[in-house]
Amino acid sequence: MTLLVDRGVPAAPRLTPAGERILAAASTLFYEQGIRTVGVDAIAAAADVTKKTLYDRFGSKDRLIAAYLEERDRTWHRFLDDQLAERNPTTPEAMILALFAALTDWLAGSRNGCGFINASVELAAPDHPAMPVIVGQKRWLRAEFEAQARAAGFADPGELADRLLLLHEGALVSYRVAAMTSAPEVAARAAADLLAGWPRLLRTAR
Amino acid sequence: MTLLVDRGVPAAPRLTPAGERILAAASTLFYEQGIRTVGVDAIAAAADVTKKTLYDRFGSKDRLIAAYLEERDRTWHRFLDDQLAERNPTTPEAMILALFAALTDWLAGSRNGCGFINASVELAAPDHPAMPVIVGQKRWLRAEFEAQARAAGFADPGELADRLLLLHEGALVSYRVAAMTSAPEVAARAAADLLAGWPRLLRTAR
DNA sequence: CAGTAACCACACCGGTCGGTATACTGTCAG
């Protein structure tokens, strides 16, 4: 089994060595401390680079934020590829559950939950250049759930995908906000039961 | 049926007229635009009050933030009381579903999702004076779910409460981050199915 | 050799942030 839905993520842009360091520093600082908390000076200092270089490479803090989220999206997809290669699910149902299993490992030792949810809250402005990356990530996951559900022959794959998404996002946010460390495991169990009880189409798949 | 778990929210403090205006202005501004975006000057201006008065009443922005969240918690509980009085559920199961039904109305026309989740992300610092209010709100909801599940005679009420909480929080966050306007209705349907299929204790309730 | 991209060092900008200081006015209870 493979993932079915194309990730809309643009390929990694070519960066100069200093550009790489800036993006790496920004990624850890933004995720660990929050986007608004971290100033460009702190990023430049952590990357051992002058602010001038930072602005030559990325143009503005907002565009650096967008680059950070695109990078994080690529990292997440690479992580999923690795996880799926390990677990090697053989059915669409197993693929969905593998995505939930991967969530546990993804969150392990992070404490700050989902960088995309956090960014969405911190940026707020709907026209921020990073917003498409954020909603794109969530829409991809939902679309992948739906595609797998359809491939599995489940009835009403759209509704099933919606419910899976709620469990997934609920785990991410409860893990952080409510300090519910067991959240990903709970979500995985809930997803498994959800699939087990979901009605199937009687070979009349469209 | 009534709610079973005591809300840990302190009663509303007595405020001077100017204090009330400050808290009201802060509440709408913080929720609408975000905590970090809104400065104390903007709050003082909106409340038609000098900054001096604001600091005389609340001491610091951080304590004003905590007061805002406590106020929002009280407002939410009053809202729940009203909703439950309207729907008047007669069983613990109906009570749980009424809480999900209330979620739809709570989110209607807000667009910014859950003020507590947002605040948790924006504040980040675990020792912020507002953090106990945030996790307290989430812990109350989970405890209430568990108490109702136990009263209904469901097996493993802790696990059931965890799953209900994930659906609830997932709806809140997907509504905002993924612009999923149907999220609360999806959560309500998922909760109903979850309860319908959940095993019961055979009159051996402790 | 000339040109150019990538970088450094550093100084500077206007604006906003949370928070404080000073001085004065109205109101109301003991």
Add this chain to the structure above:
DNA sequence: CTGACAGTATACCGACCGGTGTGGTTACTG
């Protein structure tokens, strides 16, 4: 009458914010 309290008005603070400008150095490349 007299405080104490709630409030006004205004000016100010240092720190930090995102962002720009100048000028110089290295290294690769046509």
